[in-house]
Amino acid sequence: MKIVNSIKELKQFLAGERQENRQIGLVPTMGALHEGHLSLVKHCVEENEICVVSIFVNPTQFNDKRDLETYPRTLEKDCALLEPTGCKYVFAPTVEEMYPEPDNRTFDFGTVSQVMEGAKRPGHFNGVAQIVSKLFYAVEPDNAYFGEKDFQQIAVIRAMVKQLNIPVKIKDCPIIREADGLALSSRNTRLTPELRQKAPLIARTLKESTTFASAKSVQEVIGYVVKTINSDPDMEVEYYEIVDGNTLESIKNWSDTNFPVGCITVYCGEVRLIDNIKYK
Structure with a gap:
């Protein structure tokens, strides 16, 4: 398993994998991994020759600065969890790497991004679209895996992929719960x-x-x-x-x-x- 910090290096590695006609899957995460994330990684490993897991706490999707500051960051522990899973590449960039300059793109996905979380967290889904599109452009995955706990987010990402004409299949995976029913988060x-x-x-x-x-x-x-x-x-x-x-x-x-x-x-x-x- 390789830990990669730069887009340039990641693209170089993945270009080599593509030359060998290997199918590439991506699991985008913000780290602090748990069994829910690992279930996505399992699906990715089973369905693709190459599994890439991104770990990046994306500042543009937080409309609450305190929430961004308190979001758990556990990269070393995350990598230890990923090591035995069959994940081939961990992409763990800095904020500067993903946003060398401000991303001023604004998206309009209609209802799917305006209701519920969209209404309560203004700008949240625009930030999600910014980072996920950047990850898709960096990795160019054949398949990308998301958990159904973030049900609305999946709808937004599907709309984004359609709007930007990105050739990736979005795979939604079931919610993983604790024994007492609490959705893993x-x-x-x-x-x-x-x-x-x-x-x-x-x-x-x-x-x-x-x-x-x-x-x-x-x-x-x-x-x-x-x-x-x-x-x-x-x-x-x-x-x-x-x-x-x-x-x-x-x-x-x-x-x-x-x-x-x-x-x-x-x-x-x-x-x-x-x-x-x-x-x-």
């Missing part, structure tokens, strides 16, 4: 032991809501989820929306879509956690 490390005990309420409530959704209206299901989670004084739902899984437009009736997905963001103490669930 690098942010979970910031939960106090007490809050870590409470956080599984999110997944538990979402799962429970699927058991009676067909007998209730969309609004009744949303009301149940929000009320149940907010009943814990340490938890606060920022939003819970049930949307069409393709367009991400909110639905009013179950008949509005054949792909209803519930997307939620909850503050557990000061830690912002996201999750989602499919209703059919």
